[in-house]
Each structure stands twice: as C-alpha cells, then as structure tokens.
Amino acid sequence: MGSSRLGSGVVLCLALVFTILALATPVWIASPNLSFGLFKGQAGSVSFDVAKGDAEKVAVAFLVLAMVSLLAASILVIIAAKVEERDRLGKIGGASAVVAALFLLVAMATYTGLAKDLVASPTIKWGYSYALGWVAFCLAVIAGPLAIFAK
Template sequence: MGFLKIGSGGGLAIALLVDIIAITTPGWIYVTTENVTYAQGLFQNYSDGEQFDVNKGDAENVAIAFNVMADVILSCAVGALCFAGARSENEVISKVGGVLAFVGGIFIMIGMASYTGLYSSFVAQDNVDWGYSFAFGWLAFTISIIAAPVAFIDKD
C-alpha cells in the first residue's frame, strides 16, 4: 500500500478544502477606519454587519477563474492518488496524480499572484491589510506544490 501516495492525496484534499474556503469567504482584504472595519471578498463585502455584492474587476475574475479550475484539477488528483495508493500496481496513475497536483498548484498561484499584483498598491496603505482568505489561498498553493513531488517519491 502506498502510504505516501495516500498521504499526498490527503494533503491535496486539505488543499482543496482550504482553497474552497478561501474563494467563498470575504476575508481577502480588510480596511480599518476609525470605527468601521470593511472586509472585501471575491463575491461579498461586509461593513458593520451589512453585506454588499462585489463589483468584480480583473483581480476578482482572474482569482475566481483560476482557483475554480485548480479545484477541479485537484479533485482529479486526489482521486488518482488515493486510487494509486490503494492499488500499488498503478504507478502510472500515481504519476498522473502528481502532475495534476502540480498543475493545480500552478493554477492557484496564477490566480493568487494576479490578485496580489492588482491589489498590492491598495494594501500598501496604512489602514489596509491582507485577510485570512488571502492567506488560505496561498496555503492551498503551498500544499499542492509540496504534495506533487511526494506522489513521485513513493516506490512500492
């Protein structure tokens, strides 16, 4: 049984969950003024407990598109690695899962880097900070990139 393959698939499942949380939660950017904290997400903004829709610009559209495509790819990679780990004779499926993990990680990186680049001058202000959803997106990228070579290491 390929424990590293199953572990890599489990790590990718965690990356998939973390990326879904990152996409759907409104904690990408926080703006703090004297008595108001404003949270910006990809789909919703919050200010004083009120919810507002986001006027989606290039940064939001790119982050949504690439992270959703990455989640589909990571789902396939999780399935391939868990299947390959359960059946040790399927070395090709393990390699495919590793490549899919890497490609999914690159897709997350493109979406996150585009969002970072387009909002970096805005976040450089004193009262603006990156939020937890933004950190979760980069964490999903990191886990995906680490899980990819782990899938290649396990030799039954």
C-alpha cells in the same frame, strides 16, 4: 499500500478544502470595519456585492480550475496509494497537483498585483481567505512531486 502517496493524497484534499474556503469566504482584504472577498464585501453587519474587474475574474477562473485539478489529483493519488498496481495513476495525480499549483499561483499572483497598492495602507491587511489561497498553493507544490516520486 504507499504511505507517502496516501499522505500526499490527504495533503491534496486539505489543499482542496483550503481552496474552496478561500474562494467562498469574504475576507481577502480586511480593515477594522470593512472586508472584501471575491464576490461579497462586508461593512459592519451590512453585506454588499463586490464589483468584479478583470483581475478578480481571472483569480476566480484560475481558482475554479485549481479546484477541479486538485479534486482529480486527490482521487487519483488516493486510488494509487490503495492499489499497488496503479502506480501510473499516482504519477498522473501528482502531475495534476503540479498543474493545480500553477493555477493557484496565477490566481493568487493576479489578485496580489491587483490589490498591492490598497494593502499598502497601515490599517488594511491581507485577510485569512487570501492566506488560505497561498497555503493551498504551498500544499499543492509539496504534495504534487511527493505523489509523482513516491513508491
């Protein structure tokens, strides 16, 4: 059993969970009494729908593509770690993880470009949902090549 490949699969599962949380939670941009997500916003205890422009739609689309790629990569890498004869599956899973990292990069960079002027205000900060997206990207970048080159 390939322990480095199994570790890579666990990291990919963690990246998948972080991507799902980033997409689902409403704190991409936060201020003391207001937060915005990709779908919902919250002002105090009042929740409201966020108007979606092209950049938000691109971010959502690429986050969904990243989730599908991360799911496939996780499954393939874990199978390859458990069954020694499935080395090719591990390499395909690692390549899928690298593709997922590219999808995450496009999603996060698009949203960063959209909101960089808004976050320049001293009272408005990037939220934890935004941070989870970047952490998922970093995990996919690390786990993908590890799965490809692991024995």
